[in-house]
Amino acid sequence: MEIVIIGTGNTASVLGRKFKEAGHRIVQVFGRNKTAASELANVLAAEHTDRWNKIKEADLYLLAVSDTAIEEVMSKLNLNEKTIVHTAASVSKDVLKNARHYGVFYPLQSLRKEATGLPEIPLLIDASDEKTLHLLKELANSISEKMKVVDDEERVKLHLAAVFSNNFVNHLYVMTEKYCVQEGVDFRLLLPLIKETANRLDVFSPSQAQTGPAIRCDTETIHKHLAALKAYPQWKALYTLFTESIQKER
Amino acid sequence: MEIVIIGTGNTASVLGRKFKEAGHRIVQVFGRNKTAASELANVLAAEHTDRWNKIKEADLYLLAVSDTAIEEVMSKLNLNEKTIVHTAASVSKDVLKNARHYGVFYPLQSLRKEATGLPEIPLLIDASDEKTLHLLKELANSISEKMKVVDDEERVKLHLAAVFSNNFVNHLYVMTEKYCVQEGVDFRLLLPLIKETANRLDVFSPSQAQTGPAIRCDTETIHKHLAALKAYPQWKALYTLFTESIQKER
Numbered sequence A, B: 001m002e003i004v005i006i007g008t009g010n011t012a013s014v015l016g017r018k019f020k021e022a023g024h025r026i027v028q029v030f031g032r033n034k035t036a037a038s039e040l041a042n043v044l045a046a047e048h049t050d051r052w053n054k055i056k057e058a059d060l061y062l063l064a065v066s067d068t069a070i071e072e073v074m075s076k077l078n079l080n081e082k083t084i085v086h087t088a089a090s091v092s093k094d095v096l097k098n099a100r101h102y103g104v105f106y107p108l109q110s111l112r113k114e115a116t117g118l119p120e121i122p123l124l125i126d127a128s129d130e131k132t133l134h135l136l137k138e139l140a141n142s143i144s145e146k147m148k149v150v151d152d153e154e155r156v157k158l159h160l161a162a163v164f165s166n167n168f169v170n171h172l173y174v175m176t177e178k179y180c181v182q183e184g185v186d187f188r189l190l191l192p193l194i195k196e197t198a199n200r201l202d203v204f205s206p207s208q209a210q211t212g213p214a215i216r217c218d219t220e221t222i223h224k225h226l227a228a229l230k231a232y233p234q235w236k237a238l239y240t241l242f243t244e245s246i247q248k249e250r
Helices: A010-021 A034-043 A067-076 A130-143 A152-183 A187-202 A219-228 A233-248 B010-021 B034-043 B067-076 B130-143 B152-183 B187-202 B219-228 B233-248
Strands: A002-006 A025-030 A047-049 A060-063 A083-086 A101-107 A123-127 A147-149 B002-006 B025-030 B047-049 B060-063 B083-086 B101-107 B123-127 B147-149
Touching (some): A002 A010, A010 A025, A034 A047, A067 B219, A101 A130, A101 A152, A123 A152, A130 A147, A152 B219, A187 B152, A187 B187, A219 B067, A219 B152, B010 B034, B025 B034, B060 B067, B083 B130, B123 B152, B219 B233
Parallel strands (some): A002 A025
């Protein structure tokens, strides 16, 4: 497939590399920041431009820009006869409805352009019509083993679920690391446990995997922990909230 | 090393298998539940007993019982001339002080006897004297590449950190799964993201890895999410708390 990528951020960069790996041709990278566009184009063996009127012909235009920029970028593109998709979780596909064919190609993964290895990327796709859906399915299958057709509403739900299990989980890591630094214990000793907690979900459902003082109502340990958190009111509130919530879900 | 294991739970079972794999001899398994003791002994090619007065000679007695049982079990053992360690996070090593040599051999990992593969297990050790410390260091090094000598207080702190980054994280997975089931979207689509979030800590510190609507103050998405959580007051409270906490830590 011949693809033009609009955007130069994490999504543009990682999907671009996945496409190239799978044998697609990246015709061109468009970026308002010329240096960023040139750098990404270089990695993808593509041409690049920062001019709206220099965008080339392609089978698919991947609009990988920030949620708030999608509408504006769409209005500046003169691609109404083409197939255009965006990559945003919480933006309706209909924001692209001036194009003849349009859809969504949303990667349900946390993408970083600095990453050397590329993670597995489940793709949530949607399209204005059967022909476009077929095209997007083919593209998705060429770079991932996990693909699902979901509408705007389901995509928001899965993004919300991702916020809980990625952003909020990572925030717990942030809090834990700060606590460890302040108390002079080594956060990195926890990495095997953190990985085991995630990897175990291949085999157990999270409710089967729940362990710790809260679920076994070990009041003595809970009191020791709250005492150890005396100097950390924010942590202590979180500890109490989680302990209660875990006990409520038993 | 010749080892007697007191207890038949997850810790007894997993550490027992690690010891055996490393070439140590498990002399005997003691368990008040005869069936459980016999089953574990079978896996470890050891003898077993449920009688306090039938416990055999060994270089080390590993007391892998629940926190609250340690004192009682210690009082029933007639091993005051021996080397005894417990495996508990939040119990002082001095609960064993009637023994000539004693210490702690705490695995900072979530252990499940059902697991087929054994995870990497960082070990936090402590001992009453140099000779015992040396013995425990050797034992720890034989089954793990991560070992650290920490006192009672540091061990509690690391356990508390583990509660945040394992028990609380897993509770977020529980909540996410329940939400997905109730909304009819597929929780398992999130597994690659969940794993990436954990594995990324090898390369990035968690504060560098924080992404999502909260950290980029994406009010529009946050409002969409809160609307999607209308029927879930408990989730909504958690969402607001995390969003505020993430923004406070920016």
